[in-house]
Amino acid sequence: MLVKRIFEAAPFVRSLGIELTSFGDGWCEARLNVISALEQQHGLVHAGVIMTPAGHTCGGAAVTIAPEGPDVITVENKVSFLRPAVGPSLFCRAQVFRAGKRLIFVEAEVTVEHGTERLIAAKASSTLAFIPLKVTNRNRDVAPRSAVS
Amino acid sequence: MLVKRIFEAAPFVRSLGIELTSFGDGWCEARLNVISALEQQHGLVHAGVIMTPAGHTCGGAAVTIAPEGPDVITVENKVSFLRPAVGPSLFCRAQVFRAGKRLIFVEAEVTVEHGTERLIAAKASSTLAFIPLKVTNRNRDVAPRSAVS
Amino acid sequence: MLVKRIFEAAPFVRSLGIELTSFGDGWCEARLNVISALEQQHGLVHAGVIMTPAGHTCGGAAVTIAPEGPDVITVENKVSFLRPAVGPSLFCRAQVFRAGKRLIFVEAEVTVEHGTERLIAAKASSTLAFIPLKVTNRNRDVAPRSAVS
Amino acid sequence: MLVKRIFEAAPFVRSLGIELTSFGDGWCEARLNVISALEQQHGLVHAGVIMTPAGHTCGGAAVTIAPEGPDVITVENKVSFLRPAVGPSLFCRAQVFRAGKRLIFVEAEVTVEHGTERLIAAKASSTLAFIPLKVTNRNRDVAPRSAVS
Numbered sequence: 350m351l352v353k354r355i356f357e358a359a360p361f362v363r364s365l366g367i368e369l370t371s372f373g374d375g376w377c378e379a380r381l382n383v384i385s386a387l388e389q390q391h392g393l394v395h396a397g398v399i400m401t402p403a404g405h406t407c408g409g410a411a412v413t414i415a416p417e418g419p420d421v422i423t424v425e426n427k428v429s430f431l432r433p434a435v436g437p438s439l440f441c442r443a444q445v446f447r448a449g450k451r452l453i454f455v456e457a458e459v460t461v462e463h464g465t466e467r468l469i470a471a472k473a474s475s476t477l478a479f480i481p482l483k484v485t486n487r488n489r490d491v492a493p494r495s496a497v498s
Numbered sequence: 499m500l501v502k503r504i505f506e507a508a509p510f511v512r513s514l515g516i517e518l519t520s521f522g523d524g525w526c527e528a529r530l531n532v533i534s535a536l537e538q539q540h541g542l543v544h545a546g547v548i549m550t551p552a553g554h555t556c557g558g559a560a561v562t563i564a565p566e567g568p569d570v571i572t573v574e575n576k577v578s579f580l581r582p583a584v585g586p587s588l589f590c591r592a593q594v595f596r597a598g599k600r601l602i603f604v605e606a607e608v609t610v611e612h613g614t615e616r617l618i619a620a621k622a623s624s625t626l627a628f629i630p631l632k633v634t635n636r637n638r639d640v641a642p643r644s645a646v647s
Numbered sequence: 648m649l650v651k652r653i654f655e656a657a658p659f660v661r662s663l664g665i666e667l668t669s670f671g672d673g674w675c676e677a678r679l680n681v682i683s684a685l686e687q688q689h690g691l692v693h694a695g696v697i698m699t700p701a702g703h704t705c706g707g708a709a710v711t712i713a714p715e716g717p718d719v720i721t722v723e724n725k726v727s728f729l730r731p732a733v734g735p736s737l738f739c740r741a742q743v744f745r746a747g748k749r750l751i752f753v754e755a756e757v758t759v760e761h762g763t764e765r766l767i768a769a770k771a772s773s774t775l776a777f778i779p780l781k782v783t784n785r786n787r788d789v790a791p792r793s794a795v796s
Numbered sequence: 797m798l799v800k801r802i803f804e805a806a807p808f809v810r811s812l813g814i815e816l817t818s819f820g821d822g823w824c825e826a827r828l829n830v831i832s833a834l835e836q837q838h839g840l841v842h843a844g845v846i847m848t849p850a851g852h853t854c855g856g857a858a859v860t861i862a863p864e865g866p867d868v869i870t871v872e873n874k875v876s877f878l879r880p881a882v883g884p885s886l887f888c889r890a891q892v893f894r895a896g897k898r899l900i901f902v903e904a905e906v907t908v909e910h911g912t913e914r915l916i917a918a919k920a921s922s923t924l925a926f927i928p929l930k931v932t933n934r935n936r937d938v939a940p941r942s943a944v945s
Binding site for chain 1: 729730744745754767770772774
């Protein structure tokens with residue numbers, strides 16, 4: 350399963366503790382426990398911590414519908430911060446909105462638990478591209494294909 | 499110096515190794531050494547690692563011109579990924595483009611060294627808000643002001 | 648009704664033939680007949696024609712929940728073009744996602760009819776600000792408040 | 797010249813009075829006289845009027861470097877509104893920042909004259925795609941390639 354691989358094989362995703370929790374055709378969900386190492390200067394979750402699973406689950410949702418072989422790369426991602434992400438965990442759900450042969454448009458929501466409710470902390474909209482990646486891990490001599498190639 | 503504080507007092511920024519290298523009125527620069535913990539599944543720097551200093555230096559540039567007292571919070575941030583960020587370090591420069599009493603528009607570039615050149619890996623455009631934050635670090639019982647309050 | 652006024656009193660909205668069709672708390676809907684004056688060089692609807700009702704209905708949705716008095720101004724708007732907008736009419740629905748005292752986050756969809764279905768042609772996400780506008784129509788000597796003031 | 801054609805052959809661009817004023821490899825400039833038909837409800841230039849030349853000149857800048865044959869289509873466009881566009885004319889300059897084989901990243905500025913200065917009213921960042929368009933003008937039966945195909 351390509352989607353599992355992009356969560357398990359990505360060191361930065363593992364180092365933040367982002368776990369894939371569920372996925373299906375065109376969507377995936379992940380969660381992340383908030384620890385103090387993930388905070389900014391006011392004790393709130395850093396915006397970068399919110400953007401990371403937002404972007405990564407967009408990629409995960411895209412690969413659930415990727416034709417075999419090519420990989421997925423982010424072209425651009427806009428994240429709007431709607432509320433401070435206060436709570437013990439961040440939940441992220443990404444959903445493909447429109448997929449073509451080369452480009453794919455995905456949205457993601459980052460939510461937190463507030464009592465029995467879920468509150469939306471951030472909303473992302475992202476363009477991704479299907480791309481045949483030739484890069485082998487750590488082999489920095491091979492120029493990788495870029496998103497805009 | 500407010501700008502120094504937002505780099506030094508942010509655990510997530512420190513844990514990624516993002517260092518403030520220079521700043522002035524309306525701009526700031528930071529750098530980040532790329533280590534394997536910051537990679538995605540193909541051995542490239544993870545998009546979240548690029549978005550984090552891009553967003554954080556936008557905040558840094560904004561606070562260089564913040565009237566004393568209020569703090570700065572990110573309303574939204576769009577990042578376009580122009581090239582794979584291949585190289586030992588990421589360099590980030592953010593520049594305020596337009597500042598009002600409440601809102602501020604900042605752009606940032608993330609570059610890498612390629613021989614004697616700098617190549618642009620990503621471009622960010624972000625809206626931030628000046629906001630009187632009442633949150634004390636770790637005191638999660640006090641509801642913080644959100645970006646859209 | 649503030650929302651009716653922003654459709655009726657906006658010359659550019661009238662000149663494009665954009666009509667408010669329905670609204671309620673936190674949302675509004677509009678439609679626009681596609682005529683050849685609205686096309687680009689390939690006979691498709693021009694992107695600007697799509698961005699205009701997308702942005703304007705975001706404003707309309709925002710004013711449905713505006714406290715009396717202040718007006719609403721667009722801070723930024725991102726539009727993703729998902730399909731060519733082929734059809735006799737464009738339909739646009741905007742929905743407030745999160746509203747604070749000063750800022751408001753709204754999303755809009757532009758759809759077209761395709762047989763008995765609706766296809767999504769574009770998706771917008773926009774930040775708006777509540778702002779006390781002091782501008783009187785045509786009085787260009789009075790400096791208006793800007794979105795980032 | 798492809799760039800001239802996309803200004804002259806686009807009815808919506810002509811109906812707004814947007815004129816190509818200059819161009820070169822990777823950039824183009826246009827201007828637009830502000831008339832009252834282009835205003836919103838407060839006598840300011842409508843955001844859609846600002847987004848239209850911002851998006852169109854991004855396309856113009858992209859086609860200046862397009863390999864012969866394929867056309868250019870907008871994938872997404874974000875516009876930030878930095879100041880009310882007060883003045884008799886809008887000036888728009890778009891510049892390609894990064895071009896690949898398929899995708900291209902372009903930025904545009906919309907400025908107005910204020911005495912002897914130019915003030916920036918809006919800033920756009922846009923992703924475009926090179927795409928072989930098969931659509932013949934007005935032939936609506938042929939399904940056009942979409943931006944995300």
